[in-house]
Amino acid sequence: MTTSRGIDVSAHQGPQDWAEHKRDGVTFAFAKASEGQHSKDSRFATHIAGAKAAGLVVGGYHFAWPNQSAAAEAANYIAAVKGHAGPGFVHWLDLERYSDGRNYRGRSAAQIKAWAAAWIAAVEQAFPRQRVGIYTSAADLAAGHVPSGVPLWYPAYPGNSVDTYAEAEKRAQPKPSGRSPVFWQFVGSPLDRSVCYMSATDLRLWAGAGTTTEGGKPKYEPYPGTAFFMSGKQPALGKSSPVFTAMGRRLVAVGCGRYKQGPGPKLGQADVDSYEAYQRSLGYTGADAKWPPGPTSWSKLHVPNV
Structure with a gap:
């Protein structure tokens, strides 16, 4: 299956040599933008600017607290990415439980799913014609936390048997809960690395980057x-x-x-x-x-x- 390669970063990562990433075959990069109702990632703007300058497909992600206000969290994310989310920018809801459960506490599976749908709807409204998806685990999928028909970015780490892009590309596409992820994050150290199940050209088309426009809308x-x-x-x-x-x-x-x-x-x-x-x-x-x-x-x- 044709794939393309990428990374994701947050404030936990220092400055990146984005030109070197591109030379290594990376075609996309996603950066943490925000978390909860008020927190914003201090390195988001720097990461996105560098990745854009290298010509990568870019996007931002928001770490979710489903036991808080979906509207407030969407507003926090929108404010964080607003100046950077041009054509081809991809938006992600990072829906994962803290180890102590503090961000899910007091919420049922149905409530978490409804919360995720509300966050996605708010971001879609703020950024018409841009992709909005969910980064989430097998456990969240099995628990029914993820709305249907949403692009999926799926983390699962096989360990030493799959710690390079070449090894990940040889593996069959994961099918958590029967879903087909668009992206598979296969390793989380020393840098989060993912493969996308599209060629670089198709990824740009999917993301809306590099397309012609008609009346200001992607064609x-x-x-x-x-x-x-x-x-x-x-x-x-x-x-x-x-x-x-x-x-x-x-x-x-x-x-x-x-x-x-x-x-x-x-x-x-x-x-x-x-x-x-x-x-x-x-x-x-x-x-x-x-x-x-x-x-x-x-x-x-x-x-x-x-």
Whole structure:
């Protein structure tokens, strides 16, 4: 599977040689921006400026306290990243329990999930057409803390058997609770390192970086029409187009991939199954959730938050 490489940093890391990271093959970098209702990371601006100057895909993350106000925490994060979150900036909610449980204390699984959904909605509203996802653990996924249809950045550390990018890239993509993460953080020391299950080019497209704009909005593949996806009354299985590869990668990115391998340029049953899963995640039921894609769901998949 095609991947790209990246790191994440916070105030715990000192100054970084971002040009050296790029020479080492790093294509993305995420930095801690805030935590809770008031705390902001002291090195966030420096980290982001350096990563941007090196030409990396960048983003920020907020460490969550679900037993506090979602609105206040979203406002804290928004204020922290507002001057840095231009086109192609990716936003992450870091949803993980402190070892003593102090940030989850007094909250049920349903309440944590609702809190996460509220934080995401507030950030999506503040930054239209930018990606907003969740960094979270297998335990949080199993507990039902994560809303469906949200891009996932997943930490899991196999140890010495996977402590380099090359070793991580040889491993199968993790499937925690049946979800397909967009990013896998495979090591946490001496620096957090992740792989993304997209090429560097596809990652930039996914993040909204490097795209042309139309009326100030990112321009992605336009909806090609119902006939493009069909052969008579049946899916056009076997039809070849790069549109299907891009579509499949985005379906994987939002956690709706049903692929054992691929996706590829030829339309297959896994593409159909994946897109129908995506339409169900949007709330469609019955015939409305069936293939082919419609213009509304296509726009939501290709241009976030429409």
